[in-house]
Amino acid sequence: MAKKEEDILKKLTKAMEEVQTGKRFQHTLGVEFTCAALAMKHDAPIFQAQLAGLLHDCAKCMDDEKLLKICEKKGLPVSEVERRNPYLLHGKVGAYLAKNTYEIDDEDILNAIENHTTGRPEMSKLEKITFIADYIEPGRRTAPNLSVVRKMSFEDLDAALLKILEDTLSFLKSGEGEIDPKTLETYQYYAKQRKKEK
Ligand code: DGI
Ligand code: FE
Ligand code: FE
Numbered sequence: 001m002a003k004k005e006e007d008i009l010k011k012l013t014k015a016m017e018e019v020q021t022g023k024r025f026q027h028t029l030g031v032e033f034t035c036a037a038l039a040m041k042h043d044a045p046i047f048q049a050q051l052a053g054l055l056h057d058c059a060k061c062m063d064d065e066k067l068l069k070i071c072e073k074k075g076l077p078v079s080e081v082e083r084r085n086p087y088l089l090h091g092k093v094g095a096y097l098a099k100n101t102y103e104i105d106d107e108d109i110l111n112a113i114e115n116h117t118t119g120r121p122e123m124s125k126l127e128k129i130t131f132i133a134d135y136i137e138p139g140r141r142t143a144p145n146l147s148v149v150r151k152m153s154f155e156d157l158d159a160a161l162l163k164i165l166e167d168t169l170s171f172l173k174s175g176e177g178e179i180d181p182k183t184l185e186t187y188q189y190y191a192k193q194r195k196k197e198k
Contacts, residue, residue, distance in 0.1 A: 005047050012054050012102060020061050028057055030137030031130075038129045041154050045126075052112040052130045055102060059094035060087075067093050081180045088180055091117045118182035119165060121189035128157045135164050143167065162190045 016028050035053030039046045059067065064086035070093050071078050082088045095114035098104040112130035115123065119131050135143060136150045143149070144167050153160040165187040172179045 001047070009047075009050060009054065012051070015102065016054060016058060019058065024057060024061055027137060027139050028054060030139040031056060031133045034133035034137045035129055038133055038153060038157075042125060042129065042157055044129055048106065048109060048126060049129055049133075051104065051106070052109045052126055053133055055098045055104065055109070056094065056113050056116045056130055056134060057090065058097050058102065058113070059090040062090070062093070070096070079180075081178055085178055085180075088117060091115060118180050119161070119186035120182060121186055123161075123186075125157070128161055132157065132160050132164065136160075144171075158190060158194065162187070162194055165190060 013029075017025050020028060032050050032053035035049035036046050038044070039049035059070075062070075067086045067089040068078065068083070070076070071089060074096055076089075076092055076096060078089065082092075091114045094116075095110045098113050099110055104110060108124055108126045111124065112127045115127055116130050116134050120127070123131065132149075132153050136146065136153055140146065145163065149160055149163050149167075152163060165183065168183065169179065169187055171177075172183070
């Protein structure tokens with residue numbers, strides 16, 4: 001790794017340690033590491049994946065009020081579902097902060113941060129890697145089918161993605177939260193794509 005890249009990672013790691021709780025910071029390091037591993041396996045740029053992993057939850061430790069306030073102040077759109085469930089905004093606000101505070105210009109990284117909770121149709125490889133790494137990182141313990149999904153992630157990104165979306169939707173349907181149309185749309189897009197391939 002080039003010295004400059006090393007310095008950027010070091011600086012941003014320190015910045016995340018400052019804005020995150022201990023537990024969240026451990027998750028962040030786990031996602032960064034898992035992004036790097038998935039990038040190695042699936043031929044994506046490793047440094048780019050590390051940056052996306054490191055910054056994906058940079059706005060996670062803000063309370064609902066703060067997230068809404070930043071959106072209002074900076075003109076970021078807030079949907080009905082997001083207004084009722086402001087934690088869904090931490091990706092969008094995170095991408096904003098990544099660009100404006102952490103000086104990330106790479107649109108692909110910014111998209112990976114923005115879409116890491118709900119996904120979106122037609123994700124780039126980096127977006128898929130970040131979405132999946134967030135779910136499978138070593139510190140995650142509660143998700144169903146975790147060992148299967150972890151293995152799948154190193155075999156077939158789209159298959160893992162679809163399984164995660166499926167499990168997230170059934171978790172939400174079991175009464176754990178209101179479904180964001182974006183999560184459903186993402187699931188439907190990848191389910192349809194999968195069917196076409198068969
Ligand atoms: O920020 P993390 O906890 O690391 O992970 P995340 O950004 O993927 O957020 C995870 C939570 O987001 C998890 O409890 C499921 C939830 N989630 C994903 N899609 C939706 C959703 N919650 C709601 N209400 N609606 C969704 O469509
Ligand atoms: Fe998150
Ligand atoms: Fe996360």
